[in-house]
Amino acid sequence: MKVLCVAEKPSISKAVATHLSGGSFQTHNTRSQYIKNYAFTFDFGQPWGQCDVTMTAVVGHLTQTLFADGYKNWESPPPVSLFGAPTITTVHDDKKAIAKNIADQARYARLLVIWTDCDLEGEYIGHEIVEAAKFGNRDITVKRATFSNIERAHVLNAARRLGNLDAKLVNAVAARIELDLRVGWAFTRFITNSLRPLGGPVESLMISYGSCQFPTLGFVVDRYFKVRNFTPEPFWSIKVMHKKDGKQANFSWARNRVFDRMSAVILYERCLDSNKAKVTKVQEKATRKFKPLPLTTVELQKAATRLLRMTGQQALNLAEGLYNKGFVSYPRTETDRFDKGMDLKKLVEKQTPDQRWGPHAQGLVQGGFRQPREGRHDDKAHPPIHPITYASPSVLSPDEARIYEYIVRRFLACCSEDAKGMATDIELQYGEEIFTAHGVVVLERNYLEVFIYDKWEDSAELPNLRVGEQFEPTEALLTEGKTSPPNYLTEADLLALMDANGIGTDATMAEHIQKIQDREYVQTTERSGQAANDDDDDDDPHDAPVARGTRGRGRARVARGGRGGRTSGQAAGGGRRGIKVFVPTRLGVALILGFDRMNFETSLGKPFLRKQMETKMKAICAGQTTKDVVLRESVAQYRQVFLQSQEKLNVLKAACREFVFAG
């Protein structure tokens, strides 16, 4: 029996062919320069048995969906007609040879096995392959291999446990493609046509709209105005310091700070008048710094932008390359928990040859291994990103090596013990006010040994104070400070915002960020000094007293951060210079404010519409709704917004005049 196997890209095709054939296959050229057909025999087990296999590949999507011929002109019929215009799905011109190869090979095969990546996009590409194969053989049987990395045993296992393509996932992607096409082009043509007459810098621009691009731009504009409009305010605090036996304890005020001088002075005066402070609590307790969670795509991108000075896009491309070479698992995943059945110890063992982290891996193998923490996300398709085999630096490019290092160190950290320490908390009552001092001694570094991106250090040793002890503090000061503005968004901030608000998928977020730069809606600039990771940092015991206590909001920052739950173990990137941040261009500001000021229920610059759409995609996947229903609802919704936008076009134009043309 003859079987045709088709992968999503040539590297996977070759890797799978190598494993299934045991290394002996014949290679045939095709009419596409990128694609080779590999011929070999393989026993798929029941019911297929020993088969003659041809393994080939596509290069991503085979088809594109476009508007029919009568809708190519930007002016007529008017852009609004695109919401209802007929669309056609055809094979890309430059993919025709690939499609033909599949049809030709299908002619001789009884079974087609899809080896595309196991995610939404992969499912849809699988569907495109099926369509192409049916041109050659209408009756071909279709199966799908489920795999998340190209390690030998995993691939062999997948080949012997074939499943089916999921039509629901295919339909979800089809719905998104159609909606993006209609909405994207309708608004792009409308905005471009409408603003062109203003002349000047917008005369020759194509002003594209995308339902992910605009909310992404919206975040950048929103933060930009938060920074610009920020008004500093003075605040007051009380700091108490006490020296004993040559050691010093710095106490911070439980109230942290007060935005009124008189009130602070009154409370301060009452402290001083009481003369003596009294120790009300001394607590020594074991403490730990949690090891990081297993790695997801978004976290990888955030870490790469923060620690490795790459863009999210670069990081994803590099990880993809590592996956294609078989070094790491599939890098597009939302899962932050390992399946209990996975033999993680074996994967750890593979890292023992490395000079840098080999000894740590060795220690884990010899009894130090701990099961990773479990996050709350599971995409049910892929495990967290982890190394599959060992790659020595000599086989990787310098950038690949840095991403690989991060993935391996993160994985080894996940399989290590938390760092352990002893924390001392001293509480003081001085007048009616409460003050606290905190000290920590790190006892066991554990995961920190290998995860060099996290920092946890001993604090200065506290003097020995007993409960009930009274003393006159060495120093008690009324201090004054001033709130500081939030920072412009870093790429990591932007990714986190997109993630939290359902803008794009983990795999496409970086593309949207790139797109709004290409369109010159935003630009990057270097921010000096400031630590890049303030949003995610855990409580830092060494923070200055006035900045402690109320996370996130503590520094009068309006960042939507710091309260979004614990994303423990975020690498500390503190103190490095030249963090890249995003600021909008004049055009970017004009577009977002233009739509915001139209005062619809949901501005296109806000994430709500897109989020609803993503929710509907998920509902299609879950079988709770259908592609047709979603398309009908969403097209109607966006058409409504479109009509309103046309009515209020003057608002957008005015915003352009105000920002793009203003001196």
Add this chain to the structure above:
Amino acid sequence: MDVPSQIKSALQASSFPPPSQNLLSSLSPSIPLPSLLATAKSRILSSDLTSSPLINPSLPTLPAGIDSPAAKEVVLGRDTHVQVVDIENLSVSRWEQVEELEAIERGERTRGREVIQVTGEENENVGTQSQPATQAQPTQAGKNAIHRLTLQDRAGNKVYAIELRRIDKIGIGKTMMGEKILLKRGTVVARGTVLLTADKCVFLGGKIDAWQRTWVEGRLARLKAEVGQDRPTQ
């Protein structure tokens, strides 16, 4: 005991200001006592202390010069009833409060990094007392928060009061304008500011609707004006 006397002593037992003759005589004796008492309480709580005909004019006022910053510490010699005319959260910068109010006005709220759209209907179901969107509950104050109230006595004298210890009943959105508080004998006033502690004050509740409305509607503008004052000249 006759009905007016019973009402009078019941009010006293609940730390209420003593009723005026006017109030007592307006209560119809044919209604059961518990209902009468509830009526009397609610009328007192929603009236303006400074002009209410429902309260006995003998009600004590704050000592003269109580708001003087020159006096380091004064202790109230007798129980004094006051009403709230303003509240501020001194633990959060005014600008942060401005931004939060503006987001609520736009129909947005944030949950961590997530921006949530708040529509009118949703809010009625979720909100505690079917408030319009502009009154949606702001973030709850933390356990070490410090609020400053502006209190007013029977004679219209105003004085600041701050939380010496956090009192959960006090908060933006919780404390209502016109709410009545009894400051007990022994309450400390430092540098012209009353120091509030749970053992020295009794929260009687109540609100004056018109004051509350004006306060809510004017809050954003007030905060903005206050921030403006602090703005350093550039």
